[in-house]
Amino acid sequence: MSNRTVRFRGVDVRIEVIELLSLIRKHGSLSKAAKLLNIPYSTAFRMIKETEATLSEALIEGVRGGSRGGYSRLTRLGEELLLTFNEGGLEGGLTVASSHDELLSYILDDHAQVTWVGSMNGLSMLLVNKAQVAGIHLSSIYGSNLKLLSMLGVLDDVALVRGYVRVIGIGYSGGLGSLSLRDIAERIRRGELTMVKRNPGSGTRLLSELWLRRMGVLNPRSLNVVAWTHDDVAKAILRGEADYGFITQYHAEKWGLNFIKVIQEDFDIVVRRDSINEAEGLLKELRRLRGLNVKGYVINSDVGEIIA
Template sequence: MDRTFLYYQIAEAIRQDIRTEVLRPGDRLPSVRELAGRWNCTIGTIQRAYEELARQGLVTSRPGQGTHVTAPILAALETPLRRAALVHRAEAFLLESLTAGYSTIETEQAIRIALDRWRTLSQTPAQLSEHRLRFVGSHDPAVALIAARFADFAPGETPHLTFSGSLGGLIALVEGEADLAGCHLWDEESDSYNVPFVRRLLPGRRVVLLTLAHRRLGFLLSAANPIGVTNLENLVNSGLRFVNRQRGAGTRVWLDAHLHRLGITPEQLPGYDQEKLTHSEVAQMIAEGQADVGLGVEAAALAFGLRFIPLTQERYDLVIPVEVWSLSPVQALARWLATDAAKTELTTLGGYEVHETGRVQWVE
């Protein structure tokens, strides 16, 4: 089960244990053989995960002495991707404000006022509702739609959304930093979605997979598509500039697995290292002429006036622990997804199949 993406998942899980001090400086990591047994993968995959952690300065390995956690380096744990994402969000807000006619001075003043108000609120016991649902996971326009409609079927409730990729969502569940996660992770060995990853990352926990929809994933291109791209092989030596999703995103997991299967290396795709956090950001890069092709959902192509070439259909599930499943806002969400009105709204976005929307699957 040696998949090109699995080593990163393992490295990320260990990195999180180091960050939260489950693993401390000097602690010895399991042997590669032991960890390979836990993850049901090859020894080579574990070795690659340890090499990634060593590259980040988090572990050291010596022959005959094993692999140990090094002294904490906070800078290594604060990923450049997280900082870049925050800057991107700030720039998007600034652009929106300037487009609306506000000056940079007015925008800066508004941010200062908002920060002051937030600091004041954060000092009060009622900073946030105790029952405010925290969503962490893969970006999807349908999730944003649900958030916008949430108060209609669960009055007084507004979920907090954090788009961090499918793996990031599952890891947030593990760490107690999310109530529900959005996930569309394809497992190459079983040719199925989500269940293998949930069982691997949340062993022994009872969770619900609430299906949001099946969605079409494919190439996003300018309307012209001059060289007639229809598959991944067409991108090799094509001269097209690719824009990628970040590591841990379900789209990236699918891409890396299929590139590996086809024998295509990242070096053969100019722009492979150019990463974006959402389908919308990928589409925007192409629409603005900063890239020629990327992978994304059909809804993003429609929103930005791009050509869409379908490659696969994937299932997007909301992963919900049993203790969260019983909450009234979550039950209201499940009931709403089962309605014809919800399915009609999802279909209107474009690129979604709703025959399983609202389906409940228990994983134990």
């Protein structure tokens, strides 16, 4: 094994740990990651635990149950470590820190290093040059994504690329029966339903908090663990850990949840201006979406165009 290390948060992290995290992210299994690196599971486990002890924070976490029978995923720190190591970009690829979205995931496929951190977190990472591209959906909070970037005064540094519109709302367990928006709001106010929240800094978290405040709910009953993707929201509901969560229509139908529409929002792409050339492939793939009909999305003819 190599003795090479990278510097992260003031400590030396072995290259093998980075490689393990990358494979865990892809396959959802520490044992499979160890096997692919041709090292014993015990060695892989020890390296991860030693690094976590040095950083005083977990890099991976286990997720119980579900159709996959349990799996491992990176924590926020694990995602940050992996992205920081790859901040110069993969070979021929981009570094993307984004709000979770199915269409963007489909477009990027295996051609980019992606971390789903949420709109605000992704934009922050972009501005400090830890990512080249961010996907954001903050139009329902600020009026438009362009208005937010203008308000922040960052348009000299980043370009806004037109994305698409998606439907977002409340996904809930079929065991609750058929509910209206008023029904579910009243049951939330009475503290009868448990919510799975998205991670802080995500556009969906901001939207859910805004909607709940408007419904007169300041402290909803919720899980202690947050969900980093729309898939994680759905899985928590299907496992019976929560009754509802804010989710895209696409993901609610993908996982067979009941769904109530709350709003349509713009999901746009932000690119560092010094990375426009590297992002041309992404813009081309976005333009290929024109004319595509995907349930839960509205894809207009200007998708993939730089608008500011």
